[in-house]
Amino acid sequence: MIATVIGTGLIGGSLAISLKEKGVAQHVIGVDQSAAHLARAKELGIIDEDATLEAALERTDLIVLAIPVDGLLKLLPQIMDKVKPGQVIMDVGSTKNIILQLVAGHPNRGRFVAAHPMAGTEYSGPEAAVKNLFTNKTIVLCDVKNSDDDALEMIENMVDQLQMRTVYMNAEEHDLHTAYISHISHITSFALALTVLKKEKEQGRIFELASGGFESTVRLAKSSPDMWVPIFKHNRNNVLDVLEEHIHQLEQMKTLLEEEDYDTIYKLIQKSNKIRKILK
Amino acid sequence: MIATVIGTGLIGGSLAISLKEKGVAQHVIGVDQSAAHLARAKELGIIDEDATLEAALERTDLIVLAIPVDGLLKLLPQIMDKVKPGQVIMDVGSTKNIILQLVAGHPNRGRFVAAHPMAGTEYSGPEAAVKNLFTNKTIVLCDVKNSDDDALEMIENMVDQLQMRTVYMNAEEHDLHTAYISHISHITSFALALTVLKKEKEQGRIFELASGGFESTVRLAKSSPDMWVPIFKHNRNNVLDVLEEHIHQLEQMKTLLEEEDYDTIYKLIQKSNKIRKILK
Missing domain, CATH: 3.40.50.720 (NAD(P)-binding Rossmann-like Domain)
Structure with a gap:
């Protein structure tokens, strides 16, 4: 054909x-x-x-x-x-x-x-x-x-x-699931790149230490805005929903660190380790 | 020897x-x-x-x-x-x-x-x-x-x-730089894994769609709490500093999305793309 x-x-x-x-x-x-x-x-x-x-x-x-x-x-x-x-x-x-x-x-x-x-x-x-x-x-x-x-x-x-x-x-399921499994990863990477680029500007030398872990977490920040802005626009409600939850999780980590509640941080990391079952 | x-x-x-x-x-x-x-x-x-x-x-x-x-x-x-x-x-x-x-x-x-x-x-x-x-x-x-x-x-x-x-x-520089280049990547991954695992529990089927981009962003969430809790404890002030900035960047994305200010989101993604210069 x-x-x-x-x-x-x-x-x-x-x-x-x-x-x-x-x-x-x-x-x-x-x-x-x-x-x-x-x-x-x-x-x-x-x-x-x-x-x-x-x-x-x-x-x-x-x-x-x-x-x-x-x-x-x-x-x-x-x-x-x-x-x-x-x-x-x-x-x-x-x-x-x-x-x-x-x-x-x-x-x-x-x-x-x-x-x-x-x-x-x-x-x-x-x-x-x-x-x-x-x-x-x-x-x-x-x-x-x-x-x-x-x-x-x-x-x-x-x-x-x-x-x-x-x-x-169905389309609703698809858009909800991709917000969690793909769209939020991109927002996180874009935000992390902005965070580090800003600090690099103030401080210099940051990137001398960039290694595999950092690269893995921010590589999606190389993605094209021409592709991604329309995605965020089309899937705005779901992306806002997951973004809110992600910010909440980060706020929780921040509070626990402020309070030096290391036992709870330990338990949360253990819980997050369950992602091993999903990733190869 | x-x-x-x-x-x-x-x-x-x-x-x-x-x-x-x-x-x-x-x-x-x-x-x-x-x-x-x-x-x-x-x-x-x-x-x-x-x-x-x-x-x-x-x-x-x-x-x-x-x-x-x-x-x-x-x-x-x-x-x-x-x-x-x-x-x-x-x-x-x-x-x-x-x-x-x-x-x-x-x-x-x-x-x-x-x-x-x-x-x-x-x-x-x-x-x-x-x-x-x-x-x-x-x-x-x-x-x-x-x-x-x-x-x-x-x-x-x-x-x-x-x-x-x-x-x-020197030790101060080292701890500041690693907070930006390594420690925050781990916190982000732990938080992202928790976000998605929570939604998976409510919703199911999320992981059917997991692909390379997701895997790359959350793979650090497999890391051991025995190693990472002491790191966060030792580098608490720097980690809190970068975590605050990262949450701020995510809040900014959220506000822009709420306000449907796609032009500014486009510009921020373009700015984050500068990470290309640093990563291979």
Whole structure:
């Protein structure tokens, strides 16, 4: 089949590579509002051909929207207006509720499968695209009851061929869970980077001591604001909810440290160690 | 030379391996209050021999204290009381100020070199010891003016042979910098793990979606409370200082999100992206 990837950055580019490599698509068309990204994606062999959206829609089987979620709000309804019988649209957006509400009543809603692969890195653009980004990762498919059977089947087959693990959720569940498992990690990293950069400015020499633990905790602070501001906007209520809880936990640590209640700090750390069961 | 490692866990065990492998020591004696750790360290070939502290002190050239910083407070003065001419004592503790104040007036202060290798993992015990943990890592040597020339020279030679990069600091600087570059990362991870574990309990299914970004941010929450509570205790003022600043940054994000001031959030994320210059 022919696949079109709209947005040839980290996720779209990596998906284009995998679709070809795993034999899901024989030909991948790239569409991007950035001419530079598109040229680079072609140069790197990530896409077979670049085209306008209109030209791609003339002959593609699958359309994957791999753009920030604010762009999705504009482009998804336009593509759903133009989609032909048999064509399938998929997104890879990190938030789902607002988008699915927006297209809920669309006559071509059935052609759309809402997807969120839980994979990525802190880098962006076609240069960031890598082989096997999705292998053994989880993909969330949302509100699949509203997708046509054949559309869902195409995506489920694709997911199998990409060797991904599928989780089905409704949009509300998805947005709540990702706030806890992904969005808060980014806010924490951004805030921690700001904290340390500020101190470095006052004090200097801080980064001479940066080691693996620090790097691990702040690496997400390299992530693009173009991607993340729209996510925080779309998932504002859930993000505020988890942010409040996280601040509460930090305040608690602070109070315990002020009161020198080391026994309780010990117990809290022991409790947090239970995360071992979840992480490999 | 003969080296004695007191504490055969992650750091002491890894150091024992490297001392032998790089030819710094021909024989490594292990001392540990846990008989199980000591037996395991010998079984794994990390140490050549186990001994009591007293027996080891009879014939060792170098004594490395690789135990939590609260244990160091008790044991370091005792060992300084017993140290023989020519013997050198080194620690690997994550805090320095309290310990160096404690031994400031000791007649054998010159035999001690205060060191902190900026290397580790979230695991502990002899099983966690690994080859090359220290290669290309930074080691901080503190208040070296108070160490005897020959003692410092032995440690500097060792550090060279381990292929580490040396940074010299006074104890106050060290404790301030590590609060920002290491201790706060651990508090954040512990608090984030508690936040998510709490929500998981209420909500379930959260961890189905855990991916690399989450794992990276919370992996330090697997760290041992036996090591970390004493560090927070010793470095309480600096940790409180950075924790306050971090909470302030998170509160700012929260307020901006409440007010839907996405332009300012965008600018803050851009600013935090400057961490790219520091991280590889």
